[in-house]
Amino acid sequence: GSCHKAFGTLPNMTWLIGRGGLILYKAAWTRPDDVVAALNESWGGYQRRREDSLMPAYSERMIWRAGEDDRFIELSKRAGPQAIEEMFGKDGLKQAYGDKGKP
Structure with a gap:
């Protein structure tokens, strides 16, 4: 509808946002296995950050889906x-x- 069009008509958008407002994950096409991997990566990063002094880094990639x-x-x-x-x-x-x- 109009809201869908206002946000670019991209289907099934998903965002994971951390407590501080940091975007942990965003996708224009939702794949459940990809969301699970992003959640695991984010949680694992928070755990390792306490132990290894890790810093967050930005990453972007393209996935392919069947039409x-x-x-x-x-x-x-x-x-x-x-x-x-x-x-x-x-x-x-x-x-x-x-x-x-x-x-």
Whole structure:
């Protein structure tokens, strides 16, 4: 919807923010195993910092994901035609509901 568009239309954004406001992790596409790894890395870093005087360092990387538009459109039918149209436009509606473009 409008909030999704206001934040760049990136799907499934995830942020992990430490108590002091430091961004520990952010992703434009959420992968559960990646979030778990970030939590473990952050917690392990806090533990090691007490023992080894570690300093935080910034890192950025790209991951690759499979394009699952067909599956996403099928699952989005639960949310209704507006959800599909906002993500995929009229072509997505036609793919979901046939030539009529509506349920």
